[in-house]
Amino acid sequence: MSAKRVVLLDNEAVQALRDPAHRKHQRVLGEVEVAFKRAVRTQRVRVAVPSAVRVEAGWDRTSPAWAFANRFPITDIPLDTGHADAAASIVRRMGVSVADAHLGAVIQAAGADRVTVLTSDPGDMRRVAEGRRVDVVAL
């Protein structure tokens, strides 16, 4: 059964989730809480992070510094051949970062009914979505 809604994190959302000292920590916790409460109820919400975002954010799953974030079932979306091609094209045409381009590739290829992105840069997310319907939540 595919997820009805996939919730994607950008670099700042990842940073804010990890660090209680981050000024958007509480905000991201609220987003994550709603996501997993809905997942309990409907079992059709998935929270995910494109691997290029994880690299940019420095999220090393083997590092104790990331223990709190690691305890959430946040799925990695690998930069596979298809995503790499799409992301390369986005970088070439829009000049965004590799992480944002990977987000764009994931948004465009997502099979979910709804895609939600938690981001500090709503403008860039709408741009890299290139017309694909996406719910952009500005942090």
Add this chain to the structure above:
Amino acid sequence: MTREEAIDRINELLNSTDPATVNTSMRIPRALREAAALAVDELGVAPSATVMAANALRSLLEATVALANLELHYEEYPQFRPTLADLAVVAAEWDGSPLAQQPDLLRRYAEEIVQRHPHAEPEDVVLWAEAREYTAAEQKKDAGADPADQQGAA
């Protein structure tokens, strides 16, 4: 085992790629089993009732563990626990409700709803707020209507 250790162990097990299976002695209601078999055979929701049950259990465990992780975090940092109103703003935003732009209004309705429903969910607040706002708008419309029109309608 601490709750933190339990969460880590459950995550480890959920991430395991071990393909070994076990026959369980878990007893489930006969009617539920029959309903699952019908959903598989007639609605094609999963390749088998076993796959369907395993997927549902996995999804539930993952989400439950995530909420348990949050709860532990809030115990350590109570200042970060979002209020019901905070969560209602998130829910409104996700569902594209225009009330997401009126957090103060959602705060007021969140305070109102917990008086009668202490365990209200964020979505309940949004629904309650939308219903109250709709009613208020209708009442305002009626109050502003021409009395002659109202007589005619009667």
